[in-house]
Amino acid sequence: MSAATNHRLASIAALGVSGFAVWMMLAFAMSNTSQRQSQLERETAAAERFQRKVTAKDKSVAFVQARLDDVIKTPRAPGTEVGLPDTKDFALGRAALKVEVAAWDIDVRPDGKGLPKGRGDVFTGEEVFSENCATCHGDFGEAVDRWPVLAGGHDTLAEEDPVKTIGSYWPYLSTVYDYVYRAMPFGNAQSLSHDDVYAITAYLLYVNDLVEDDFELSHENFGSISLPNEKNFYPDDRASTEYAAFTGEPCMSDCKQSVEITARARVIDVTPEEEGAAKQEVAALDTSETTSTQGLSEEATAPSQEVAEEPSTSDALDKLLAAEGDAEYGEYLSSECTACHMSTAQTSKIPSILGWKQDDFAIALHAYRVGERIHPVMQMIAGRLGDEEISALAAYFSKIQK
Amino acid sequence: MAENNTTRRSFLKAGLTGAAATIATGAYAEGDPAITEIQPWMQELGEGVDARPYGTPSPFEKHVKRRNVEWLTADPVSSVNFTPLHELDGIITPNGLCFERHHAGIAEVDPAVHRLMINGLVEKELVFTMQDLMRFPRENRVYFLECAANTGMEWRGAQLNGCQFTHGMIHNVMYTGVPLRYILEAAGVKPNGKWILPEGADASGMTRSIPIEKALDDCMVAFKMNGEALRPEQGYPVRLVVPGWEGNMWVKWLRRIEVGDQPWHHREETSKYTDLFKDGRARRFTWEMDAKSVITNPSPQAPITHGKGHTVITGVAWSGRGTIPRVDVTIDGGKNWQKARISGPSFDKSMHRFYFEFDWDGRELLLQSRAHDSTGYVQPTKNELRKVRGENSIYHNNSIQTWYVNEKGVAENVEIS
Known part of the structure; x- marks a missing residue:
């Protein structure tokens, strides 16, 4: 973008809302169509309508304002084509019938628009949920495997491992209703009756401790329910919080004295195994005695001063993985783990450690021990464990199935 | 079919042997068999125009495919796979x-x-x-x-x-x-x-x-x-x-x-x-994608296999707010940067291709690329972005990526100070 354009955008940004009209005029001045005058007038009128709306109370309009000022700054690439017709009615399509609109228009908004008539209570909800939802989401919304957790997680959003549930995170109850009716159960969408969806929604409020067990939800009292996290959402503010900091001519030479490697993917080792190419190539490179790189590595045997020496963690890990692990000793040690990681049921917050592959378990604890995984409690616990303890625990927990 | 028995590994080895030959002159006293021997495709007839009504890539490219990460999601039906950049x-x-x-x-x-x-x-x-x-x-x-x-x-x-x-x-x-x-x-x-x-x-x-x-x-x-x-x-x-x-x-x-x-x-x-x-x-409503870039080669799935000498670094850059007039590349972990060459059309809100060629001395590399977009925004480092956003936002991570390349050309995803 030219300096002139940048200057133009900067001055428009300073104008604020009224800048939109100016911007639209400039943007459309680039187009070369004969109809641009009518287009201009229409867009200017739209901009003025918008400007009047900004003073309205509607929060969504404030969002629009933020977007217009901060986001839609880049005009369509000029000069890429000319002659695309001005907007006009091409007399295409046909009128939608009421019955057709009703069949597809199922969306529900926070203000209650789109909410159908119906009702359902917590007890019914428990039954319907158990039948249709619990296979994936668990009886109480605690979730099975990696399916979404629906309940709990209160006051965890600022923690290291936030649990984002309907109760802890979602801002609006209407979203629950809309989504459950629209897309659930997974693989059998739109099969639930409206009363069933009211009941499920009531049950989800209940398992999130937001209503009592005698609660009934209906289109009549729906608007009285607020979710606790609604106030903690705010519109995109990157334009004021980030863009100035991330703009400007960066350093190009002698930018820092030294560079250290602080984290490595190999230590965590969660990359899917290659079926073919790259890992074999890497293996070939690691072991081949005939590659052309061998001579080079001799040349570069002296550690480069520019990069940090490779940490010895991979050697330590190899040693750890070579250890067999005494499962009985592991059982003896396991109470420290099962105090949090339940040995029978899985809580919604703390992950299960049962039935892990022995190596995965050892790699994970090792990663905590050397600070590559960053949970402070696990770092503290793993930091106290030697290789023998880790391999013993890994051997023990690998034998315990969920 | 001969192609199917030719693994990429053997293909690669042949390539490496070739590279070694250029260094150790005389390894091919009898000449390069790729030249001196008649290959099947030089002699036999191939398939006709009715064999492949909708064409597919060469069997030698069968490793080029979308892949998923199983542990990411509960089920592949509601999930994601990844472009082999x-x-x-x-x-x-x-x-x-x-x-x-x-x-x-x-x-x-x-x-x-x-x-x-x-x-x-x-x-x-x-x-x-x-x-x-x-x-x-x-x-x-x-x-x-x-x-x-x-x-x-x-x-x-x-x-x-x-x-x-x-x-x-x-x-x-x-x-x-x-x-x-x-x-x-x-x-x-x-x-x-x-x-x-x-x-x-x-x-x-x-x-x-x-x-x-x-x-x-x-x-x-x-x-x-x-x-x-x-x-x-x-x-x-x-x-x-x-x-x-x-x-x-x-x-x-x-x-x-x-x-x-x-x-x-x-x-x-x-x-x-x-x-x-x-x-x-x-x-919420964080809609536009900020400027971002990544070096695609070399990278962990695409190591340097040719040894030292002239080396091509390439990658892609993009911005949801305009074009990419400039990409910087560093090979020493950000001590020194140089401007990369952008090749191919520069469209608004489109991917851009960049190249940086240099003479590799065979030493370890810490590679990064840094995109500048047409609004003047410069792609931030990982630490700069984490300082503003913390580590739990999941979405919109447009920070600078680092690849560590060892003396053998093997690349790894790392973070650096």
């Missing part, structure tokens, strides 16, 4: 390699019974067939589509070893379609129509709220990608194109657009695709 060049992503993200699997929609409905705050609620849509004036535009969660696994540290996995939730294709404003104006948006809600025809009924200004600016209703019909996994027969904005908004299998006076706050714009900060509050 390290195997591609130029700026266009081939249709069959464009990453996929579905919420209810790939809908196989019959275009004959597909309809697009416009309803809500419009003068006339309308229904269009595919044939109707194709009678509007069309345009052709190249845009990137990046999932907001691209690089999302890397917030807390270097996790996945390969740019396919760290950066592969992106593709860049040329769309043919109808400017959305034509369709909206045909229905006549009422003055209080401030938002649209596009909705998909798949079993997830995907919905997102989009401000009317964006809808009237550059959104498209597209039915072709790279000249051919959309692939089913990309929304056949018709999808929404929302240039520069997060991929989730580009609703596939588009069946309905409602016009309203306020946003809907549906699941994918509240529970998902909102950015949780360290203070427990969350940003």
Whole structure:
């Protein structure tokens, strides 16, 4: 973008809302169509309508304002084509019938628009949920495997491992209703009756401790329910919080004295195994005695001063993985783990450690021990464990199935 | 078939042997067998024009494919796979390699019974067939589509070893379609129509709220990608194109657009695709994708196999707010940077291809690229971004990626000070 354009955008940004009209005029001045005058007038009128709306109370309009000022700054690439017709009615399509609109228009908004008539209570909800939802989401919304957790997680959003549930995170109850009716159960969408969806929604409020067990939800009292996290959402503010900091001519030479490697993917080792190419190539490179790189590595045997020496963690890990692990000793040690990681049921917050592959378990604890995984409690616990303890625990927990 | 027995590994070894030969002159005293021996394809007849009515890549390229990360999601039906960026060049992503993200699997929609409905705050609620849509004036535009969660696994540290996995939730294709404003104006948006809600025809009924200004600016209703019909996994027969904005908004299998006076706050714009900060509050409506780049070669899946000497570093850069006039590259972990060369067309909100050639001395490398976009925004480091956002936001990680390359040319995903 030219300096002139940048200057133009900067001055428009300073104008604020009224800048939109100016911007639209400039943007459309680039187009070369004969109809641009009518287009201009229409867009200017739209901009003025918008400007009047900004003073309205509607929060969504404030969002629009933020977007217009901060986001839609880049005009369509000029000069890429000319002659695309001005907007006009091409007399295409046909009128939608009421019955057709009703069949597809199922969306529900926070203000209650789109909410159908119906009702359902917590007890019914428990039954319907158990039948249709619990296979994936668990009886109480605690979730099975990696399916979404629906309940709990209160006051965890600022923690290291936030649990984002309907109760802890979602801002609006209407979203629950809309989504459950629209897309659930997974693989059998739109099969639930409206009363069933009211009941499920009531049950989800209940398992999130937001209503009592005698609660009934209906289109009549729906608007009285607020979710606790609604106030903690705010519109995109990157334009004021980030863009100035991330703009400007960066350093190009002698930018820092030294560079250290602080984290490595190999230590965590969660990359899917290659079926073919790259890992074999890497293996070939690691072991081949005939590659052309061998001579080079001799040349570069002296550690480069520019990069940090490779940490010895991979050697330590190899040693750890070579250890067999005494499962009985592991059982003896396991109470420290099962105090949090339940040995029978899985809580919604703390992950299960049962039935892990022995190596995965050892790699994970090792990663905590050397600070590559960053949970402070696990770092503290793993930091106290030697290789023998880790391999013993890994051997023990690998034998315990969920 | 001979090709099928030739693994990439043996192919690679042959390549390496060749490279060694150029150093140790005389290894081919009898001449390079690739030249001196007659290969089967030099002698025998190949397949005729009736054998491959829809062509596919060479069997030697069969490793070039989308891949998923099993542990990411509960089920592959509502999941994501990744574009093999390290195997591609130029700026266009081939249709069959464009990453996929579905919420209810790939809908196989019959275009004959597909309809697009416009309803809500419009003068006339309308229904269009595919044939109707194709009678509007069309345009052709190249845009990137990046999932907001691209690089999302890397917030807390270097996790996945390969740019396919760290950066592969992106593709860049040329769309043919109808400017959305034509369709909206045909229905006549009422003055209080401030938002649209596009909705998909798949079993997830995907919905997102989009401000009317964006809808009237550059959104498209597209039915072709790279000249051919959309692939089913990309929304056949018709999808929404929302240039520069997060991929989730580009609703596939588009069946309905409602016009309203306020946003809907549906699941994918509240529970998902909102950015949780360290203070427990969350940003929403973070639509446009900030400038970003990544070196695709070398990278963990694409090591340097030729040894020292002339070496080509290449990668891609993009911005949801404009073009990419400049990319910087460092080979020493950010002590010194040099401007890369950008090759290929520079379109608004499209991927750009950059190259940096240098004479590798065989020492360890710490490679990074840094994109500048046409607004003057410069791609931040991982630490700079984490300082502002914390580590729990999942989405919109556009920070600088580091690859460590050892003396053998093997690359690894790392973080550096």
